[in-house]
Amino acid sequence: MAEEYPPIGSWYRHADGSLFEVVAVDEGDATIELQHYDGTIDEIDRDNWGGLLIESVGAPEDWSGAVDMDPEDSDGSRQSGMPAGWHDPLEFVDRAE
Numbered sequence: 001m002a003e004e005y006p007p008i009g010s011w012y013r014h015a016d017g018s019l020f021e022v023v024a025v026d027e028g029d030a031t032i033e034l035q036h037y038d039g040t041i042d043e044i045d046r047d048n049w050g051g052l053l054i055e056s057v058g059a060p061e062d063w064s065g066a067v068d069m070d071p072e073d074s075d076g077s078r079q080s081g082m083p084a085g086w087h088d089p090l091e092f093v094d095r096a097e
Contacts, residue, residue, distance in 0.1 A: 015053040
């Protein structure tokens with residue numbers, strides 16, 4: 001039976017209330033990469049995943065807490081939940097004038 005990995009993009013809450021998102025899974029190395037709400041990145045072995053005291057939760061309403069983004073990067077609309085230009089990463093690169 002193959003071991004299951006958490007879905008990429010799923011959010012969880014630690015027992016202390018801190019939130020994190022699963023951002024990558026490496027089945028070859030048997031690791032799971034996490035991004036905490038404050039933006040820090042962490043990696044955990046698949047064997048240790050089952051021992052975490054966590055609960056599955058929905059994405060936070062203010063998902064930008066984990067994203068280094070200035071207010072002017074957003075068009076202000078909440079229709080898609082994504083900032084303007086999200087599909088083009090080069091839109092967020094600071095360009096020298």
